[in-house]
Amino acid sequence: MLELSNVDAAYGGFQALFGISMSVQAGEAVAVIGSNGAGKTTLLRVISGLLPATGGAMTMESTSLRDTAPHKIIETGIAHVPEGRRLFPRLSVENNLKMGAYIRPARQKFDERLAFVYELFPRLKERRAQLAGTLSGGEQQMCAIGRALMSGPKLVLLDEPSMGLAPVIVAQLFDLVRRIRQEGYTVLIVEQNVRQVLKIADRAYLLEVGRIKASGPSGDLLASDEIRKAYMGI
C-alpha cells in the first residue's frame, strides 16, 4: 500500500532522514520505534507532505506522494494524527470532526462517518458541543483519531498517541488502536512506548539517528536483547 525507497529529508541544512526504505501492506499494523530525535516524527511528516522529501521515492497505491501537493495527500487515503494531537482548541468537538471531513468525497459521507466515530467514542458524542481545548488528554486523543477517521482513510498515521497520557489511559488507547485495526484500517504508528506498541503491531522498524537500524516481525524485535536493553530498560 505505502512504499518508501531511499527517502531523504532535511530541516534547512540539517539532514534528518537518510535513505529510508520501508513498506506497509494493506491491513497491517506497522510500528516505528526509536529514541527521541531519531526521526520518527519527521518520517510521518514527510509521508503526509508537511515536510518535503529531498530525495528518494514514495508511493501510496501507485500515486507518487512527492508529486502530490501536501493538501492533496489526504485524498490518496492517508490520514495523519499529528504529535501532540493538534486539535483546533476553540472549535467544538463536532466542528473538529467536520474539519476532518473537509475533502469533497468525505463531505457526502459526513453523517454516516460521524455516527461511526460517535459509536467508537461515546465520550465524544457526550461532549460534541464542547470546545476541544477543554477536553481531557485522553478525550483529545480520541477526538484527534476520530478527526482522522472522518476523511475515510485507508492508512492512519499515528504519531506518539500515548504522549502525555496517564498510564491507565495509555492502556485504553492501545486497546483502541487494536479496535481501529479490526475495523479494517491500516496503521502506521510511531511510539516511544516500545513494549506496548510491539504488542499491537505486526512488524516494526527501528530508527536510529535518521536511519533504519533493524526491522522485522514485532515478536523478533521484542525478543532481541539489543532492543530490550536500549529501549525497554531491561
Added chain:
Amino acid sequence: MDCQLDIFFLEAILNGLLLAGLLALLALGLNLIFGVIDVVWICYAELVMVGMYGIHYAYKGGAPFLLAALFGIVLVALAGIVLHQLVIRPVLESAPINQLLVTGGVLFFLQAAATMAFGIDFKNLGLRPGSVLFADMSFSYSRIITFGVALVTMLLLWLFLSRTYIGIAIRAISQDRAIMPLMGVDQRRVYLVTSGIGGGLAGLAAALMVLQYDIYPQIGLQFGPLIFMICVLGGLGSMIGGFVAAFIISEFIAVGGSCFATEWGYAIAFLFFMVVIFIRPQGLFGGRS
C-alpha cells in the same frame, strides 16, 4: 456644557447605537483578515474610499442605486483579492513591521491616486434619505438602514463561519495554521476567499456610507484610525471583541459629542482606549497581544 438625563441625552445614546452598526461592520472586515491571514490591512479605509468612488460614478453613470452598490461590493471584493495576491502574499512570512509598511504604502498610493483621478472636491450622490422624528428625537434614515444592514450582514457572516466547511476552515486556520494541509485544506484558497470577503465587507460599508458622508480622497483618514482603534480595543482578530468595542467607542463619541462638542467625543474615546491598552494590552476580548 449641557449634560442632563433628558431627551437629548437619550437621543445621543440611540444615535451612538446607530453609529456603532457601521463601525462594527468596518471592524469586522479588518478583524476577519487579521484573524485568518495574520496581516493588518492598514489601508482598509482606503478600500472603502475606492468603493465609494466606484458607487458614485456607477450611480452618476445612470445605474440605479442598488445596482451601483452591488458594483461597489464586487469592485472592492476584487480589490481585496488583488491586494492579497500582489502585496500581501510576498510578505506573508515577513516581519509584522514590513507588512504594516507595505499596506501603509498602499494607503498613501490609493489616496494619491484618488486625488489625481477624482480631484479633491467633495462629491455626493445627492441621495439623502432624510430623518424620522420619534418622540421628539430625530434619527436619520440612512443611519437606521446602515444599522439594520450591518446587523444582518454580521448575522449572515456568523452563519457562514459556523455552518459551512470553508467557514469553519477560516476559523480553524487562525488556531493552527501548520496542520491545515492534513485536513486537505488549501491555505492559499482560504486566504483568497477571506480577502474577497474582507474586501466585500469594505464595499458594503462604502455603499452604506455614501448615503451619509461626502466622498473625498482623504475620507479614509477620518475612519481608518477609528476602525483600527476599535479592533485593537476589542482584541485584534476577535470578531466579537470588535463588535462590542464598536458600541463602546460609538457611545463615547455620540454621548461625549452631545455633552461637550463632537471633537471632545473623539478625544474622550481615544483617552479611554489608551487607558484600556495600558491595563489590558491584548484588548478586551483578545487572546494574543
